[in-house]
Amino acid sequence: MAVLLRDVYNGFVIRRMFTEGKNRKNVVRSVFFCDKTLAPVGRARGLSHVQSQVKGAMRTANWARVTLFLILVIIGSALFSASAVAQIDPSGDWSPRFHEDEPERIPGPEIGDYLGLPINAAARLRGDSWDATLLELPENQCRAHATDYAWRGPSNIRIWKEVDVPTQKVVAYHIYTSAYNESRTIWMDGRPHPPPYAAHTWLGFSTGQWEGDTLTVTTDHLKENWVRRNGIDRSDEAVVTEHFLRHGDYLTVAVITYDPVYLTEPFIRTTDFVYDPAQVIAPWPCEAVDEVDRPEGVVPSHLPGTNPFLNEFPANYGIPPEAARGGAETMYPEYKLKMKQMKLLPRPKTKAHDR
Amino acid sequence: MLAGVVFVALMGASIRVHAQQASNPIARDQILRTGLSSDGEVHVMHVQGNVYMLVGAGGNITVQAGDDGVLVVDTGVTRMSDKVLAAIKSISNKPIRYVINTSADLDHVGGNEPIAEAGSTIAGGNVVGDIGASAGNQATVIAAQEVLDRVSAPTGKEPAIPQGAWPTDTFTTHEKKLYFNGEPVEIIHEPNAHTDGDSIVFFHKSDVVSTGDIFVTEDYPNIDAARGGSIQGELNALVHVIDLTTVIAMQEGGTMVIPGHGRLCDQADVVFYQEMVTIIRDRIQDMLKKGMTIEQVQAANPTMDYDPRYRVDTGPWTTRIFIEAVYNSLKQGPPSEHGQ
Numbered sequence: 104m105a106v107l108l109r110d111v112y113n114g115f116v117i118r119r120m121f122t123e124g125k126n127r128k129n130v131v132r133s134v135f136f137c138d139k140t141l142a143p144v145g146r147a148r149g150l151s152h153v154q155s156q157v158k159g160a161m162r163t164a165n166w167a168r169v170t171l172f173l174i175l176v177i178i179g180s181a182l183f184s185a186s187a188v189a190q191i192d193p194s195g196d197w198s199p200r201f202h203e204d205e206p207e208r209i210p211g212p213e214i215g216d217y218l219g220l221p222i223n224a225a226a227r228l229r230g231d232s233w234d235a236t237l238l239e240l241p242e243n244q245c246r247a248h249a250t251d252y253a254w255r256g257p258s259n260i261r262i263w264k265e266v267d268v269p270t271q272k273v274v275a276y277h278i279y280t281s282a283y284n285e286s287r288t289i290w291m292d293g294r295p296h297p298p299p300y301a302a303h304t305w306l307g308f309s310t311g312q313w314e315g316d317t318l319t320v321t322t323d324h325l326k327e328n329w330v331r332r333n334g335i336d337r338s339d340e341a342v343v344t345e346h347f348l349r350h351g352d353y354l355t356v357a358v359i360t361y362d363p364v365y366l367t368e369p370f371i372r373t374t375d376f377v378y379d380p381a382q383v384i385a386p387w388p389c390e391a392v393d394e395v396d397r398p399e400g401v402v403p404s405h406l407p408g409t410n411p412f413l414n415e416f417p418a419n420y421g422i423p424p425e426a427a428r429g430g431a432e433t434m435y436p437e438y439k440l441k442m443k444q445m446k447l448l449p450r451p452k453t454k455a456h457d458r
Numbered sequence: 459m460l461a462g463v464v465f466v467a468l469m470g471a472s473i474r475v476h477a478q479q480a481s482n483p484i485a486r487d488q489i490l491r492t493g494l495s496s497d498g499e500v501h502v503m504h505v506q507g508n509v510y511m512l513v514g515a516g517g518n519i520t521v522q523a524g525d526d527g528v529l530v531v532d533t534g535v536t537r538m539s540d541k542v543l544a545a546i547k548s549i550s551n552k553p554i555r556y557v558i559n560t561s562a563d564l565d566h567v568g569g570n571e572p573i574a575e576a577g578s579t580i581a582g583g584n585v586v587g588d589i590g591a592s593a594g595n596q597a598t599v600i601a602a603q604e605v606l607d608r609v610s611a612p613t614g615k616e617p618a619i620p621q622g623a624w625p626t627d628t629f630t631t632h633e634k635k636l637y638f639n640g641e642p643v644e645i646i647h648e649p650n651a652h653t654d655g656d657s658i659v660f661f662h663k664s665d666v667v668s669t670g671d672i673f674v675t676e677d678y679p680n681i682d683a684a685r686g687g688s689i690q691g692e693l694n695a696l697v698h699v700i701d702l703t704t705v706i707a708m709q710e711g712g713t714m715v716i717p718g719h720g721r722l723c724d725q726a727d728v729v730f731y732q733e734m735v736t737i738i739r740d741r742i743q744d745m746l747k748k749g750m751t752i753e754q755v756q757a758a759n760p761t762m763d764y765d766p767r768y769r770v771d772t773g774p775w776t777t778r779i780f781i782e783a784v785y786n787s788l789k790q791g792p793p794s795e796h797g798q
Contacts, residue, residue: 228763242729247708283708299490300513302722327730338767364766400697402736406744
């Protein structure tokens with residue numbers, strides 16, 4: 104059974120599309136959307152409201168997408184149901200799959216591609232000013248990925264729990280991420296977060312709690328870091344919520360980034376991993392070197408209005424330049440209709456495009 | 459199915475909570491932005507090694523403590539002195555031997571007199587000769603000569619702070635070194651940065667740098683041109699802090715940095731800040747080359763992309779004043795540097 108749920112919270116519509124059989128064992132896939140508000144809502148609504156919205160949500164769903172999705176789910180269930188086990192403990196070795204946003208994750212994002220990011224004008228100007236040469240500076244060569252971005256790195260992960268032996272209570276979950284050798288702790292013992300004047304780190308300070316079968320983690324004390332690796336950062340004032348969902352041999356991590364500085368709406372991303380007990384994780388050392396001899400203190404950047412590369416992305420991919428500028432509106436499926444009314448840039452004539 | 463419904467409800471609830479938190483960052487960071495805590499207390503945080511950070515007394519205070527006694531970098535505002543002394547006592551009962559001032563700012567030197575008077579200097583030899591017979595009655599107060607010039611006044615004129623709060627041991631060279639509590643302590647003059655009398659203090663073994671107002675985390679750097687500050691001196695000082703610091707790995711940890719105001723940092727935080735100030739400098743420099751007036755520069759908003767994080771519109775140091783200070787500093791060219 105495939106169901107599309109939607110509910111409205113604090114001005115945002117959260118949708119979760121998932122499939123399940125008679126019991127949890129067969130749940131193989133879930134997808135989250137953050138949808139724009141359909142009607143003004145003053146306050147969060149309760150569970151009964153969620154249930155009452157299901158029928159309406161199903162009526163308005165894009166049935167073509169749902170049907171395609173359902174077919175994929177059935178195929179997936181047939182392939183993997185034999186090995187799936189009902190577990191909620193996320194411990195184990197997990198291998199990433201790169202079907203979500205692969206071009207952005209492995210080759211890296213295009214300059215000026217802000218599509219689908221709920222950024223404000225300030226973030227956009229930072230992106231426009233960003234020069235990739237900045238990454239040549241020794242101080243930036245080993246700059247690690249932060250908690251909310253690390254899942255999207257080329258990250259094989261290992262999760263294990265720390266147990267207080269006398270009480271057998273889980274004190275913490277530890278996560279090792281291969282990219283940048285990052286080791287993270289999620290405290291489960293109810294300890295408070297550090298004071299605001301404590302240091303911030305790439306991985307921040309995380310505390311978790313179980314909400315049903317879902318491990319929900321809150322992280323603050325983060326350093327500034329990527330939203331997209333083309334100069335779009337979120338600030339060090341961001342707070343991140345993660346939901347860990349294990350469905351047998353699949354782990355889905357839903358990450359919600361709240362940044363009062365550069366994001367106008369929460370930014371939601373999910374990343375899937377597959378259980379891989381035979382996984383061997385290679386070390387990831389990083390040594391900063393002087394790649395280019397520059398005067399001390401130089402910071403490569405583009406002055407406002409001078410970045411010559413910003414139109415390459417919309418021109419090469421046939422996307423309206425207006426859409427490439429991002430903003431919350433560009434996150435939603437409805438934006439496709441608006442894009443059809445927009446003008447495109449002429450595609451550059453290259454052999455690749457001629458093919 | 460029910461689990462899915464419950465999950466959506468929980469996820470929505472968490473969004474609501476954090477959206478509310480995120481909508482009010484000013485309240486969350488009051489202690490960082492004002493330097494004063496909402497509970498009126500001075501808070502102590504161990505940084506690493508022998509070094510502690512005191513927050514809530516105005517400017518951040520650095521305390522280094524060990525067998526030799528206590529060394530204090532900056533002293534906060536005057537009215538918080540009792541609480542600062544209590545906080546120091548919670549770290550060590552040893553006598554305060556040294557007070558170091560990173561600048562002449564009143565929120566950094568305000569507690570000089572009561573805090574120095576609570577300590578003592580081991581007198582004898584040329585120490586008595588230099589300072590006088592009363593040398594042992596208080597801690598030695600060290601600062602660049604320019605700090606004494608700013609806070610003192612000729613006889614008959616009103617000084618910025620009482621004579622008892624003035625530095626007692628000034629230096630006119632690039633740096634002054636101590637060996638205290640088992641580690642080298644390097645006091646380095648950073649000419650014409652925030653002011654002309656700035657110093658940073660590097661605790662070598664503890665691996666901590668205390669920067670004073672050369673580096674702050676909550677607003678744009680205060681370039682006080684009237685007291686000898688300049689944008690290029692500020693950037694030189696930030697680069698110097700980056701040079702002094704060493705990370706453990708992945709651009710994190712290692713040397714910790716205590717800013718003049720704001721939260722505890724490491725090298726990466728200073729790098730982000732130096733990159734921001736440099737980019738803004740480059741933009742204003744370009745506008746200056748194009749012949750733009752200060753009004754035109756203000757209208758062009760060269761700090762726009764950093765304003766949601768750093769902009770300040772009230773108080774003595776606003777973003778508009780910062781832009782004007784950078785503009786004027788670039789227009790005047792580099793100041794003559796003292797002590798280089």
